[in-house]
Amino acid sequence: MTVSKKIVLHFPRRLVDRPIVSRLVRDFNLDFKIVKASVTPNEEGLLVMELTGERDDYDNGIRYLTEAGVQIQDLSQDVVRNEERCTSCGACVTICPAGAFELDLSTRQVTFDNEKCLACELCIKACPPRAMELHF
Ligand code: SF4
Ligand code: SF4
Numbered sequence: 459m460t461v462s463k464k465i466v467l468h469f470p471r472r473l474v475d476r477p478i479v480s481r482l483v484r485d486f487n488l489d490f491k492i493v494k495a496s497v498t499p500n501e502e503g504l505l506v507m508e509l510t511g512e513r514d515d516y517d518n519g520i521r522y523l524t525e526a527g528v529q530i531q532d533l534s535q536d537v538v539r540n541e542e543r544c545t546s547c548g549a550c551v552t553i554c555p556a557g558a559f560e561l562d563l564s565t566r567q568v569t570f571d572n573e574k575c576l577a578c579e580l581c582i583k584a585c586p587p588r589a590m591e592l593h594f
Contacts, residue, residue, distance in 0.1 A: 462510040468529035469503035486519040543589035
């Protein structure tokens with residue numbers, strides 16, 4: 459059975475330069491399509507990809523990534539903002555590697571574009587009033 463899933467890979471700083479993803483094709487017969495790639499302010503790598511292959515190959519590929527030290531997150535997780543809690547303090551604007559927040563200078567309000575979100579969760583920890591939430 460073929461599996462195709464959108465996942466986020468979190469690479470710790472020590473792994474950012476290593477050719478880890480290329481082995482998914484070579485050693486595990488998997489195909490991948492990179493949706494988005496970025497480096498967070500603390501130099502961790504983030505890669506959003508669609509990974510496709512036979513079930514066993516997929517599971518072996520995920521195991522390989524995990525054992526290599528890559529954290530994997532299913533993109534069925536969704537980061538949403540509780541609008542009632544947001545005070546537009548701006549703490550999330552510079553921390554977001556995807557540019558999902560913008561400060562509207564005319565209104566002084568911070569906007570949030572969920573479509574750009576990589577579900578890295580950095581804003582969840584950084585938001586003082588805990589307005590950013592992870593939904594499953
Ligand atoms: S850090 Fe939280 S409260 Fe501040 S602008 Fe961002 S979402 Fe709103
Ligand atoms: S989880 Fe927050 S910081 Fe991370 S990409 Fe999404 S909006 Fe940006």
